[in-house]
Amino acid sequence: MSSPFTGTRHLVRLILRRDRWILPAWIVGLGGTITASALAVPSFYDTPEKVAGYAGAVGTSPVSHLMSGRQAGIDTLGGIVANEISQVAQLGICLMVMFLVVRHTRAEEESGRAELVRSTVVGRHAATLAALLYGVAAALVIGLVTTVSMLAVDLGLLGSVTYGAGLTLLGLCYVAITLVAVQVATSAREALGLAGAAIAVGYLVRGVGAMQDNALVWVSPFGWAQRMDAFGAEQWWPAVPVVLLTAALLGVAGWLTVHRDFAGGVLPARPGRPRASRFLGTPLGLTLRLQRGLLIGWAVGLTALGLLYGAVMPTIPDLVASNPDIAEVIGASPDVEQALTDAFLRYIFLFMAAASCGFVVTSVLRLRAEEESGRAELVLATGVRRTSWMAAAAVVAFAGVLLLTLLMGLGLAVGYAVGTGEWDRVVEHVGGQTSYLPGVLVVAALAVAVVGLWPRRSLLAWAVVAFVVVQVLLGETLRLPSWVDAVSPFSHLPEVPVEDFDPVPGLVELALAAGAVGWGLWAFRRRDVTTP
Amino acid sequence: MAAVELEGVVKTFGAVRALDGVDLTVEAGEVHGFLGPNGAGKSTAIRVLLGLLKADSGRATLLGGDPWGEAAELHRRIAYVPGDVALWPGLTGGEVIDVLARLRGGLDERRRAETIERFEFDPTKKCRTYSKGNRQKVALIAALASRAELYLLDEPTSGLDPLMEKEFQQAVLELKDEGATVLLSSHILAEAEALSDRISIIRAGQVVQSGSLAELRHLTRTTVIAETARSAAHLAEVDGVHHPRFVGARITFDVDSVHLDAAVQALAPLGVRSLSVHPPTLEELFLRQYGEEATA
Incomplete structure (x- = not known):
């Protein structure tokens, strides 16, 4: 039967x-x-x-x-x-x-x-x-x-x-x-x-x-x-x-x-262009086109997240007012509202930065999907250098997450302004979100290094994201040893806006990221391309 | 100058020796058939030539250059069609053809249009909707639409219907007329037989035979079927005659090509009523190569 x-x-x-x-x-x-x-x-x-x-x-x-x-x-x-x-x-x-x-x-x-x-x-x-x-x-x-x-x-x-x-x-x-x-x-x-x-x-x-x-x-x-x-x-x-x-x-x-x-699917496929646009004739153009949907999806999602968080931010003072307990705990000073809002912002910045790690690793690991499917072979059998092919993916991931970071910050600012009518916080919000970007770029660069060095262990890149997310969400709960916290790139960045911005740690992390990308490119030039 | 040269190329994947000292020469301007069953090492050899895989030892030369060190420069002068084409599901066939040709460094608009028409290909569909044969056409059209000195075709016609297969053969002959070199890996022997000037047979990571079809035939046996007035029993004693079979007045035997003359001499006095002699087909050559190795 x-x-x-x-x-x-x-x-x-x-x-x-x-x-x-x-x-x-x-x-x-x-x-x-x-x-x-x-x-x-x-x-x-x-x-x-x-x-x-x-x-x-x-x-x-x-x-x-x-x-x-x-x-x-x-x-x-x-x-x-x-x-x-x-x-x-x-x-x-x-x-x-x-x-x-x-x-x-x-x-x-x-x-x-x-x-x-x-x-x-x-x-x-x-x-x-x-x-x-x-x-x-x-x-x-x-x-x-x-x-x-x-x-x-x-x-x-x-x-x-x-x-x-x-x-x-x-x-x-x-x-x-x-x-x-x-x-x-x-x-x-x-x-x-x-x-x-x-x-x-x-x-x-x-x-x-x-x-x-x-x-x-x-x-x-x-x-x-x-x-x-x-x-x-x-x-x-x-x-x-x-x-x-x-x-x-x-x-x-x-x-x-x-x-x-x-x-x-439920939606039928439509006919497309019979010719490629001029833009598609380079590794960068091709990569951008292939990741267009991914980037748009993340941009919409993270901008909406920023807007939402920005919109709820002005309600914090009201919530404090209706809750004398908070004032009791933190201290009943006029700065309480400001301190709470700063703590909120700092957490939102960190949370959204951690979320955008999901984008960069997905984006970089598309390289592996291209290799395993055999599409990389097709491209690398043309006049495209291996380093150009991989660098194009790194550029798209890095530039993409820069764009996402700006959009998250803008979303926050706009969401905040819609609720309060105050449009003067744009620089503060966009700048604050951007101060966490070097941490995301380190995660992206590690993914590039993994693809070059240990292509069959590319899940390691996701392990890095999992670690960063757990450290951000649960670091205080777990009371991780300080050396474990220190592994996360976000631990070394200033806690804007609770702490003042300091460019040095971010620049050091950017240098480390550049080194990891270089290492990945170097290793990829020396290994076999994975073929199906 | 040879377009392709492999000398003692070894490539291992872990414990597997995919290429075990491959020697292969493809002369400029020839169509070279590269034959072998699944898993013999055809694709691996081609990927070494493309600089996608690094040989463990031995020497590989492509158009006079080093395929590993000068990959990108050399690739502008070649075109490659893999046997199992994977495409970007969200791009149309037409877009992929343009992308691959442009990345190679140039597109011949006239040839692109001609080839699309020749293979009756619809370039407006998304690649995720193409069948295997149509995906194969995308790679073939992209390769044929750009003028290359050397075409590396790795089982290029898998999934094509017989009409398209015929168009493909015609296209390869045109490439040859233009002076291009073609390395055609295949397990479709009729295709290789129809197109190839020379042939190499690879088995378990080694090239076991190489030469023109005539040379290969010469190395092997011809089948003779004769009907004679008198008994042909003593033919079995002639040097180079194998497996004589007798049915009534008819004798069938295989003879080493070098001893064909002696065998025919021995038949002649017996009163030959009918005679057919046929050289081995490529298929017989191929099967014999494997059959003998398998029993050895």
Whole structure:
């Protein structure tokens, strides 16, 4: 008997075999970070005074609300742990299921391997179901690891289970969202873009809702998961909308699977230009054209992020006024508002700089995709020098992230001005964001070096990004040893605007970045080009 | 001067010896067939010639230059078609043809138009929608549309239909008339037989035979089928005759090309009623090369 799901079991086994390193890497990386944080936090809050202090400071901080939402039971150890890990755990689980699901659906179709598999006895929905089961299983493992590590520090059974369940449900919801994105998109990259945008929107909507303390929280799966109120008055009914949305999305994904062609998208392909524009005849022009979509997508996303953060910034004084606790903790001086706004800005600058590391590494690692597909061979068999080919990619990544940095700063300034009518902060915001750029360029340069030196270990470049993000988001929670903090390029840059700008560390980092790029180019000239 | 020269080229990937001392000479102006089964080292040899891979030892010369050290300069004088063409999914076929030709250093507009028409190619579609044959056409058109001294074609017709295959053969003959050199790697023997002046057969990383088709045939056996009035049983005793088979009055045997004369002399007095002699096809040459090595 064959059903639309025939062969699912074999596909799941194939997925597990292919991901025997990738899945454990996600679980160890993400689960390990969550566990380490959960284990580290309680020792810092070992007296009721310290717990109360956290609740007073962080629990009322608009930055914390924007980034981590309003965590229930923030005046208990459980709430503190949940609040500290929530950013990495929630964003991490969503990104994990997104990458895993796209990898085994759209990317497989694109490579042509899926065609081979589906010509065997495999039902129409088997591939979708296999990816669903796989994504859900991965989310379950992360949820379980989180619950267990919370139990390991005696955070209470009900709270720990509720938190882990909320996290897993969030992952489940984004598995379904990704499965729809996969059907709508015409390529794996487009699917990643759509699903990534859905994660960003869900995260930001919850953040703004929590910051302003309004109903927006209930528009986002992030909000639903959090409003299960682990470590507060646990309630399980917010799981209902998550499950309903997931079921509806799976229905849509199933319907789309039936109504589109294999390897096609919902939107039909249009005819294009029969001739290349003059601009395309150089390695730089070609690279720019190939990364146009990537750059536009990131530019739109990060500009919107800047606008949003800029728009909420003016509300900080009001939030302080309505919350005498903050003043109590920081000190009741007229500078309190300024200090809070500076701290907010500094964190936003750092957060957006870390986010833009995602762009530079994606951009630089396109070199590897070009090599592995055989397209690099086609270009390098023409009159293009290897160094020109690689340098073109580095230029696009560096110039691209410079553009993104300016746009993020401008977004902040414009968002701020729209709310306040004050247009005189543009230089301050753009300059402040740019002061963090050297750190991003170091990450980009390391990616170039990896491509030149260890082409088959290009995931190392993503490990650098993962480290930087964890250091930025969790560095204080984990109380990393100072030498570990020192590895991050952002640790050495002045904390603008909390500290005054100092050009020296940035210039030193630029020199290091130039050296790493040179090293990568040198190594690439001396190695074999990877051919398929 | 030879257009391509490989002398004792060795290339290893980990424990695998992909090229195990390859010797290959392609004279300027000839079409050289480069034959071998999958995995014999054809593509690896071509990639060494393109400077994409660095040989572990041995000497490679391309148009008188060093393919590793002077890659970019040499590439302006050559055109390359890989056997499995990967293209940018978001660019159209027409754009890719222009990009590759311009990066090589020039595009002959007339040839571009002619070749697109010849291969009945639609340049307005996005590459992600092209079939394998159409992707192959993109690389072929990009190569043929630029005037090169040397064409390195690595199984260029895989995925093409027979009509397009014929157009391809015609195009290669035109290149030869213009004085260009072509290194044509293939496992389609009819194609190589129709086009090649000389042929090299590669097996397990070594060139095992090299020469014109006539020379290669001379090294091997001719098949003779004769019907004779009197018994031909003693033919089995003649030097160089192999595998005589008798069916009634008919004898079929293979004979080493150098002993053909003696065999025919021996047949003549027997009253020959019918006689057919055919030289080995390239396919037989090829299969024999592998069959003998396999049984040895």
